[in-house]
Amino acid sequence: MNLAEIKKLIPKCCTVAKIDINKCYKNEKRSLEEFLPSVKSIIVLGHHIRDSREWIWSRMKSERGNCTSIADLHTKDIIKEIKNFIELEGYNSKIIPYPGVSGIRFKKLAMKTRIGEIGDNFLFLHNEWGPWVHLRVLLTDTKINSSQETFIDEVCIHCGKCIKACPVNAIIQNSFNSQRCKERQEQLNVAHSCEICARICPIGETPEKIKLVKVDE
Template sequence: MPAVKPKNVKDDITAIAAKYGIEVVGFLKLDDHSRIPAGEMSLLNGVKWEDGEVDLSNVHDPLEIMPSAKTMVILGKKLLDDRSDIYYKASDGYSASVEMMLLEIAASKIIDALRKNGAEAGEYTSYYLKVWAVLCGLGWIGKSRMFVSKAYGPRLRLRGVLTSAEIGETHAVLPDESCGECTECIRACPVGAISATEVDRKKCGACPVNHRKLTENARAYCTACTTSCPVGKPAGHKHAGQAISRQ
């Protein structure tokens, strides 16, 4: 098995990501105690589903998926248009946005490259990848409970790759309070699903702006909280009006 050279491998991963238009690449160090630190579990709180909190048992430690993993590679693709989040039906069991398709292709190519370099590699398919992106120092969890990238705000879709290659780093965690006094996403939500401390996923999911049928093979989802966020917003960009009001 050939030796894995960290610098070369990281350069290869970055080059592959760039080829598929992936703007953000992060390298998170994992070890035998790698899990969401107890003090950071709040990153998962504040999201309600029906009458209770989200089920944290769905959050899997990376080492449960790949015991040999030393690094999680975080890939982030910026939304092509934050005013339009459209998922296309590719088959009966598969629908994805253009951004997610690009992430899937890039992740597959990166996994192939890692294996050719002699490392084990595979996808991280657990829920709440946003938490690992926070632990990777790429951003924080906003009032909308979405991941807010330092560079692109909530306009980033994520994908994870696990590998035995030791190319990860330890990063400082940015606190949820990084949103400061901003309440743009709270005011923009057309159904009032976002409060200062939590998000009601039941309200969000029932919003008429969500699941809008555009064609037989395409549905659109609400982007009110995404477009309203000032973090990473391009100069001159204005929040587009929503299809319905709070009333």
């Protein structure tokens, strides 16, 4: 199967890339094989977040901490479409649950595809969209071929803006305190609402922030 066939299934707001299972380290390969023992290829789907409304997280039953967003639902629908296409071709596939459930780090797999890298803010930075990308991962037991490999230079420019801007000092050079970041979310009482490190990042085009308007009674 060729990656070009899969690219025909996705909208312009998304990108798709692949890596061979043999590009993974032994422990990564072992973890992925727990979901699909016959896995040969890993498909990484990325959706470009262009509107802040896509990134409003609402509390509802979901694999991702019982909250979801428009971007989250969108990528889920597309990865299901890719899965259906692969299975109609006679191959097996498996959608990987989010890292909090699966333990699989999507950002690490996306780095192997060379569409971006993990920046100093510990977010995945797409080589064009910066931090405004939402990822999904699919495994399949067919080898996905691609006639064009993507090679990128370093994406993060190490400007230090995210480190200085973090209100709880969760980001330190070469270190990230996830507990402090989580506590920040809890203080705001809205899932995934602190976007400071993403909005300060100079890579990519930042969506206009949503303005809350008070309506007079």
